[in-house]
Amino acid sequence: MSDRPPTIVVIGASAGGIEALRAIVGGLPSDFPAAVFVVVHLGAHKSELPWLLSQIGPLPVVHPQDGDDVQGGMIFVAPPDHHMIVRHGRIRLTKGPRENWARPAIDPLFRSAAESYGAGVVGVILSGGLNDGCAGLYQIKDSGGVTLVQDPADAINPSMPRSAIANVTIDHCLPAAEMPRLLVELVAAMDTTNVATPHLPVGSRQEEVMTAYTSDQPIAVTCPDCGGALRRQHLGPFTQFRCHIGHVYTAEIMLAAQFLASEQSLGAAMRTLRERGELCRQMVSRTELENTPAASAWERAMQEAFDQADTVRQLLEREWTLPDGIGVVESSGAPAAG
Structure with a gap:
């Protein structure tokens, strides 16, 4: 028996994304086997999003703790002011640098999902401004995962969905209300085909991957006088x-x-x-x-x-x-x- 589900669903949302999330969470069945990870641009503000979503659907919704196991049939929401990543069957939280003006940001989650789970990932972009998550969605597709985007006509803020469509090969574009049915079908298909999901590399390569999320190594040495490279x-x-x-x-x-x-x-x-x-x-x-x-x-x-x-x-x-x-x-x- 594997210590982690063969499929995970990662969802990114920003402005206008809460309503889309409500539609998805409310439509997922109680026996949905995948682990669901959600990042919404809420910054450092206190969030009641897990409580709100748990009132809508049957799946448990929580802010994870650093080091928690990835568990199927649960929804994990990135806590305020922390990036959430998945690594070798565990959830890691980091206060690494903001990405795309955001912490939590969507790209770190999507990037780590692609690296850790490969073809066993379903990536979802919902309503939001600008284009956070698009680079991560590209990596999910490049690793063999499935890409979903909310129909821009259905999104309160269509910028993120439109950017994803313009820059990534999208497998499915549909309204948020239709996503639960499709997610059930996709996860069932992935489970029945016994998707092989690669483990994160070990040793020095593993340290290099984690550096990408913590920025331990500077990109350049800068001038003490003016700050230039x-x-x-x-x-x-x-x-x-x-x-x-x-x-x-x-x-x-x-x-x-x-x-x-x-x-x-x-x-x-x-x-x-x-x-x-x-x-x-x-x-x-x-x-x-x-x-x-x-x-x-x-x-x-x-x-x-x-x-x-x-x-x-x-x-x-x-x-x-x-x-x-x-x-x-x-x-x-x-x-x-x-």
Whole structure:
């Protein structure tokens, strides 16, 4: 018995998409076997969408927790301010950078679904502005999955469906009310053909895939003076970095300049965290809040802020390795003055 369903349905919606979601969720049967994942552009605002959708249809609807198993017969809604991805039969939540001005965004979910489930994915684009989800839908189709788009004439905001139709090979374009019947048919067909769904690569390749969602590796090294991208060039034994404005650094001086920039940023972060902790401490001291759940919450937030400030302080106080121009490595809490 597999630890995950052979088919998942991923749905992306934005402006005007709630009504379309209601039509889909309300029409799915209680024995629908696939796992359904939903991303709606709700930003960081508190969301009651799982409760709302659970009142409409028979399937359980939840905000998942990071690390939850993918389970068939359930609807998972991306929680506020978190990207939701699927990886090796588990749900991962990340506060990675916004994509297309959004977090949660549709593309990270669709992209991860294509990588993890291949031909066992049904991707659905509903009403919304601009074109978030279109690149992810392209990857689903490229991986052998099935693509569905809400008929633009049926969408409150047709921009996302129209962009998908213009840029992706769409298998089905239909009103939202007709999608439940089709989803049941598609999932049943995929189950009966025993779709082989590839596991996410392991080892270093797995780390590379996760980097795509967390942006651990910068795309380019930028100039400490102006923030522009730097181009590396070699001059005999020297390595230099030059930006389009004309700022030039040797690698060693660049490293020292980066240290000063990070020191300033860490100092600002530590100050902000300590101020946050002090604000919480003052709220804890309010007599009208004593022995209440609110007081406990303020106290936890205070301790959290001071703990994080202490972590930043340790980074500021540690010694950092600063190579010089002849390969000698020096350790110092700050770069030497030139």
